Amino acid sequence: MSNERETILSVRHLVKEFPLEGGRVLTAVADVSFDVRKGETFAIVGESGCGKSTLVKTLLNLHAPTSGEVLFHGEDITKLTGEALRQHYRNVQMVFQDPAAAFDPKMRIEEILAEPLENYGLLEKSKRRQTVEELLLSVELPADFADRYPHNMSGGQRQRVAIARALALRPEIIVCDEATSALDVSVQDSVVRLLARLQRERGITYLFICHDLALVSLFAQRVLVMYLGSVMETLDAARLQEARHPYTQALLASVFPADGAKVIPHTIRGEIPSASxxxxxxxxxxxxxxxxxxxxxxxxxLREIAPGHFVACHDEKPCTKR
Ligand SMILES: Nc1ncnc2c1ncn2[C@@H]1O[C@H](COP(=O)(O)OP(=O)(O)OP(=O)(O)O)[C@@H](O)[C@H]1O
Ligand code: SF4
Ligand SMILES: [Mg+2]
Incomplete structure (x- = not known):
């Protein structure tokens, strides 16, 4: 299904290095390539420190890439600077794990939600309250939450405000970086259902960073598996069980064990090499x-072994382990 859609984002050979003391270099993103289609949920999974957040920050141009291209509707946004880059940021918004840290505790929700529109000169003063109330209603919060402060809300409600703030500029892409990870399961479920509804209604594309493969298999259409800054495998979420890369298989075994016995993910043996x-x-x-x-x-x-299924592995044998 996803193959029929227009490509909204093409990432080509993206590299992000951080200089370290002593002239050493930490490679957080190492030659990453993938395509995202309009209106899909594209999940990025992998263990802590594998480069997920750096990847999305680099492809949004929040970090200057070391090399590579990021084509948004065919235009390389890594070349944008100044006002052109500022205008581009309207197209892509982020929702983080901890909105409490992102919000100014002294600002009321009305100010928090109006701010992005005001920064771009897109909000008439007379329409401020109405616009904020509409944003709150779109994320299923009562309109009078406009008068609250962030600390007067639950974690789930704050995350809805973060989603409303991301929606304010009507972006084409929203990046959710572990946006549901800190929430209780039932609250997480309702926030994911909200994201799904907004996607159906508005055609939003999500880049969904999430360590929960079970959730990813339900919510995403495509999955990219990262390890030590590199792409190990990219495939349709519906075909996750056909994953061929040993790392993807190990992650899957920890969530969907073949024998029904739950294994703890961190039992993948051996040391993770240093990114430096x-x-x-x-x-x-x-x-x-x-x-x-x-x-x-x-x-x-990384080679395409079936339509839309990319694997970076020398072992060409099909998955037999699981
Ligand atoms: N500003 C920075 N300067 C130097 N190194 C950095 C910087 N930001 C991230 N790194 C390093 O880059 C690598 C990738 O980090 P990143 O935060 O992208 O991982 P992640 O997959 O998002 O992890 P987590 O799941 O814990 O959020 C790590 O080795 C990290 O220490
Ligand atoms: S290339 Fe070799 S070491 Fe790497 S995942 Fe494949 S089989 Fe394992
Ligand atoms: Mg991260």
Whole structure:
């Protein structure tokens, strides 16, 4: 289904390095390429520190990329500066895990929601209250929440305000960076249903960073699996069980064990290499049970093994383990 849609975002060979003391370099994003289609939920998964947040910040141009291209409707936004870049930010908004940290505690919700529109000169004073109330209603909060302060709300309500603020500029893409991860399961469920409704009604594209593969398999259409700054696998969420990469299989085994016994995700054995001392071969080699000589010598290229299914692994055998 997703294959029929227009591509909204093309990421090509994106690299983000951070300089460290002593002339060393930390490679947080290492040659990442993928396409996102308009109106889909594109999930980015992987263990803590694998580069998910840096990837989205770099592709939004919040971090200047070291190299690579990010094409938004075909235009390379890494080349934008000044006013052109400021105007581009209207198209892409972010929702973070902890909105309490993002909001100024001294601002009322009315001010918090009006601010993005006012920053772009898009809100007439006479329409301020009405616009804010409409935004609150769109995220299923009562209109009189406009008079509250962030600390007078629950975590789920604050996250709805964060979504309303992201919606204010009518962006085409919303990046949710672990936006539902801190919420209780039932609250998380209602926020995900809200995101899904907004997507149906407005055609919004989500980049959905989430460590919960079970949630991803329900909410996303496409999944990108990252490890040590590199893409290991990209595939349709509906086909997650057909994942071929040993790392994706290990993540899946921890959530959907074949024998019904739940395994703890961090039981994938072996050390994660440092992002400032990346192995020359496969990034997953130190933890992979299928590692062979070539894996330590040469990094596997990302190749398309079936329509829309990309894998970076030297082992061409189909998944037999699970
Ligand atoms: N500003 C920075 N300067 C130097 N290193 C950074 C910076 N930001 C991130 N890193 C490093 O880049 C790597 C990727 O970090 P990032 O925050 O993108 O991971 P993540 O996948 O989002 O992790 P988490 O799931 O914990 O949020 C890590 O090694 C991190 O220490
Ligand atoms: S390339 Fe080798 S080490 Fe890397 S995931 Fe594939 S089999 Fe494992
Ligand atoms: Mg992160």
């Amino acid at each position: 001392d990346r192995p020359k071969g496969c990034p997953f080699a130190t933890r992979c049970e299928r590692c062979t000589e070539i894996c330590n010598e040469k990094a596997p290229a």
